[in-house]
Amino acid sequence: MYAILDIETTGGKFNEEGITEIAIHKFDGHKVVDQFISLVNPEREIQPFVVNLTGINSKMLRTAPKFHEVAKRIVEITENTVIVAHNAQFDYRILRTEFRRLGYNFERKTLCTVDLSKKLIPEAESHSLGKLVRSLGIAVSDRHRANGDALATLKLFKLLLSKDSDKTIIREIIREETQGELSPRQLDIVEQMPSETGVYYMHNKDGDIIYLGKSRNIKKRVNQHFTNNASRARELQKETKKVTFERTGSELVALLKEAEELRRNNPKFNNRRGKRRKPITDRTLLDGKNVLIVDKGREVGEYSAILIKEGQFQGLGFYDLNHQINNMNILESIITPMEAGEESSRLIREYLDKKKVMKIIELNP
Numbered sequence: 423m424y425a426i427l428d429i430e431t432t433g434g435k436f437n438e439e440g441i442t443e444i445a446i447h448k449f450d451g452h453k454v455v456d457q458f459i460s461l462v463n464p465e466r467e468i469q470p471f472v473v474n475l476t477g478i479n480s481k482m483l484r485t486a487p488k489f490h491e492v493a494k495r496i497v498e499i500t501e502n503t504v505i506v507a508h509n510a511q512f513d514y515r516i517l518r519t520e521f522r523r524l525g526y527n528f529e530r531k532t533l534c535t536v537d538l539s540k541k542l543i544p545e546a547e548s549h550s551l552g553k554l555v556r557s558l559g560i561a562v563s564d565r566h567r568a569n570g571d572a573l574a575t576l577k578l579f580k581l582l583l584s585k586d587s588d589k590t591i592i593r594e595i596i597r598e599e600t601q602g603e604l605s606p607r608q609l610d611i612v613e614q615m616p617s618e619t620g621v622y623y624m625h626n627k628d629g630d631i632i633y634l635g636k637s638r639n640i641k642k643r644v645n646q647h648f649t650n651n652a653s654r655a656r657e658l659q660k661e662t663k664k665v666t667f668e669r670t671g672s673e674l675v676a677l678l679k680e681a682e683e684l685r686r687n688n689p690k691f692n693n694r695r696g697k698r699r700k701p702i703t704d705r706t707l708l709d710g711k712n713v714l715i716v717d718k719g720r721e722v723g724e725y726s727a728i729l730i731k732e733g734q735f736q737g738l739g740f741y742d743l744n745h746q747i748n749n750m751n752i753l754e755s756i757i758t759p760m761e762a763g764e765e766s767s768r769l770i771r772e773y774l775d776k777k778k779v780m781k782i783i784e785l786n787p
Contacts, residue, residue, distance in 0.1 A: 424449045425503040425530070426579060428572035429513045430476050433469030437519055440464025441489060442478050445568035446499050447576050449506075451583065452616075452669060452720070454576070458499050459569045461486035476566045489520050500530055504595055508551045508575050510534035533591065535578055542585045543755065551575065558755050559746035584668070584740060585758045587679075587686050592666050593629035608648045611665050615641040620669040620720075621679045624662045624691070632661055633691040634683055636676035640667050658691045672717035672726040674773045675738055681769060682760045705767040706733035712785040714747060715770075725780070728770070729753065735762045735770060747783070 430443040441462045448456035461478070463486040473479050496517070507513040510532040521528035539549050546554055551574055555562050560577045564570025583591060615622070622640050624633040624647070637643035644665055647658060670676040684692055710733035719725045719740050727747060729736040737759040747753050760766065773779075 423503045424451065424506045424533070424579070425500040426572055426576040427500075427505050427507045427510075427513055427517075428568045428575060429507075429516050430478060430566070430568050431472070431516055432464045432466055433472040434466070437515075438466075439516060439519075440466045441516060441520055442468060442472075442476070442483060443568040444492070444496070445572035446496065447572055448499055448503065449576060449579070451666070456499055458492075458495055459572075460492055462492060463488045478567075490524055493521065493524060493526070497526075497528070504531045504533055506533045506535060506575065506579055508535045508571070508578070510536075531595070533595075535575055535582065538582045538586075538591065539578065541590075542582050546755070551578070554578065557752070559741070559743060559749065559752035561743060581739075581756060587683055587758060587760070589623060589631055589666075589683070589687065592623070593625070593631070595629070608659070608662075612641060612645045612648065615644050615665065615667060616669060617641045618669050619671060619673050619676055620667050621676055621683065622665060622667040624658065624689075625664045625666065626661045627663045629664075631683075631687045631689045633658055633689050634680065634687065635692075636670075636673075636680040638673060638676075640669075654691070661691075669720040670726065671719045671721075671724070672779070673777070674715070674717060674728065674770070674779065675726045677769045677773065678728065678735075678738055678760065678766055681765050685761065685763075705762070705764060707735065707767060707770055708733060708782070714753070714783045714785060715774075715779050716747075716781045716783060717779040727753070727757070729757050730770075735760065735766045750785070 426447040426449050428445050429441055431439040431441055433439060442464050443461050445459045446457065447454045461483055463483045465488060468480055505514060511534065514532050518528050536549050539546065539554060546557055548554060551571060552565055555574045555578055558581060560574060562570060562574045617639050619638045620640050621634060621636045622644055623631050626632050635643065647655065670679060707730050712732060713730045715728040717726045724740055724742045726738065726740055728738045737757040739756040739758055741747055741756060746756060
């Protein structure tokens with residue numbers, strides 16, 4: 423569970439700043455399950471440059487709650503979460519300082535989307551929030567206001583989770599959460615799974631992926647793993663401490679993600695031998711054209727996109743605005759690059775021969 427956070431402050435000397443506005447979106451990795459947005463009376467002067475930047479002035483905050491009046495709500499909504507923020511070190515320091523003034527030691531794990539984007543989108547010209555989301559075609563409103571920036575960070579974080587093919591983010595969080603303890607109640611794990619199409623990951627106590635698979639019904643498939651009596655299945659059950667998942671909407675996207683992430687992670691319980699297949703002599707897809715295969719997304723209003731350039735698979739991603747796919751620079755920035763190997767070519771060709779996607783768009787060279 424994540425708490426996507428943004429804070430606006432008064433500015434001023436280090437550790438003397440006060441909070442003027444806070445926005446928190448509690449995010450379970452797939453959807454927002456709770457939110458808290460509020461102006462805050464900092465009980466101190468706001469620096470003029472901050473007023474110009476944010477539009478927040480002392481008159482607006484005169485009747486706003488003071489920090490001690492919203493502190494309990496902040497504790498509750500961030501409990502058992504990892505705080506995610508763009509430049510998390512700053513927001514976390516400000517929060518801890520405010521709580522320290524109340525005599526309370528506020529401690530949470532943190533993730534910084536600046537650091538994550540530098541690892542997962544290293545080609546970006548800038549990793550500042552405004553320039554980065556603009557380059558990714560992410561719609562943003564109310565920049566330099568807490569909720570506008572928090573929503574931009576949320577959309578960016580969803581993209582980063584999708585790009586994290588090595589599952590570094592999830593692995594690090596689980597490693598800290600479990601600390602070697604056994605995970606309880608397999609039935610509870612199953613209940614948390616969606617009855618939707620996607621890829622699921624079974625982790626050991628260190629957060630390492632020990633099995634991954636795709637399914638059109640993740641809940642049903644994970645339940646089958648836990649009810650299988652075969653000796654290999656029982657070993658998997660014993661080592662599994664947590665199960666995570668990614669909804670894909672499109673079955674083709676799930677197939678391609680499964681193939682790519684099996685190659686990258688090589689989980690110990692996956693049988694990589696499979697059935698023998700005749701080698702493909704020509705990996706060229708769709709007559710060697712530049713096309714975008716568009717299919718269902720993870721939620722209403724979102725679409726999945728599989729990029730083919732000169733007949734070669736490039737990778738996949740998700741979008742919700744047409745201008746994100748009409749501009750090749752933006753399109754390539756939201757696409758997670760994947761190996762254009764024999765397996766991906768086979769999967770795409772066989773899927774398109776047997777099943778339908780929403781549409782195939784021919785792109786300009």
